[in-house]
Amino acid sequence: MKKSELSFEVSPRPEHVAGAFKPEINDEPQSVFSDLIPVISGQIGGRDSNIVSAKALHKTLGVGRDFTNWIKGRITQYGFTLGDDYTLVESLSTPKRASAKSRQQLEHDYLITTNMAKELAMVERTEQGRAVRKYFIQCEEALSRTAPAIAANYRQHLKARLKAASNFKPMCEALDISRAEHGKATLPRHYSNESNMITRIALGGLTANQWALANGHPKEKARDYMTTEQLEHLSYLESTNITLIDMGMDYYGRKTELSRLSQRWLSKRLGVAHG
Structure with missing residues (x-):
């Protein structure tokens, strides 16, 4: 994997992220989100943050627009800041049906803070968006209970x-x-x-x-x-x-x-x- 400009190395594929934070959630639909959108600890702009994959969030929200246009549009519309709210990562992936000349392609993902993720979920104005936002709130509440010092x-x-x-x-x-x-x-x-x-x-x-x-x-x-x-x-x-x-x-x-x-x-x- 190629490191991002801000030197944060994380796989953009949530199923490959180790040590993801999974809160204890009794509500079955909510518990599914911990697998779809794992929350991990990391740094953005040199500061400790709880982080999620924007690509995983986009997929879980069921947004109609393609990922790249959606995330760039939301960043511009709501004034999110590189190095403060998110960072960009790149990785090489091999498509399932790759030609001999093009076995790998460059994939982009945005690693975003849970605060940014909550806002993105809320502005979708859908039941899924409200459920995802509730999930992030529960993650933060669970962190307060399990890691009070932090x-x-x-x-x-x-x-x-x-x-x-x-x-x-x-x-x-x-x-x-x-x-x-x-x-x-x-x-x-x-x-x-x-x-x-x-x-x-x-x-x-x-x-x-x-x-x-x-x-x-x-x-x-x-x-x-x-x-x-x-x-x-x-x-x-x-x-x-x-x-x-x-x-x-x-x-x-x-x-x-x-x-x-x-x-x-x-x-x-x-x-x-x-x-």
Whole structure:
């Protein structure tokens, strides 16, 4: 098999996927789906995800359109993103009736997250689509029961991501008020300077864009790929910076103080980790 551009190697044929996650489902029609559309653990864009074969989903949904046009149309229509919602894989297969000159042909499949799969099933607006969507929900519920630590880690990461996102606007508003009190206008570069100052402290001297580029992630979604600890660190620095701005501390004073507090925060986290 040829690896995809995002280096995720999985057979697109669901019956050949080893270690597929099969929830315990009492409803007989639902239990059939675990064989037709196995859910496996893997990575898309460097992040752990529960993944299914789009080709297997297409077949189970009984969609009238051919697979390639269907999946490309849905991706465009609903704005799914390569490396975030799905990845493309290729494999060589031998048709049942192959000529001597053409014994193998290239097959394409899309490996998609279960969230994308649920949405694709829902928009078909059929009984089969609703049943398949229910199956994916049951898979997620079963994961929460059988692997609570994994589910808890996902929830913690989401909480950290949302908290980090919620601090940026209040920080900009605090900067606006502080500069206005000194008769200064706030320009876009002032916001970006503030954000870059904080991310450089948290990410070892790199801005969010530089960090994303160095790690092979799309720069516009840098925070989506950060670890829970990195997001919590950023959130702490942003909320602290709001307080320092309100206290009237200037840019360089805030930078010095945030650098000091960052080291203190990291030391405390290491102490907890090794305590």
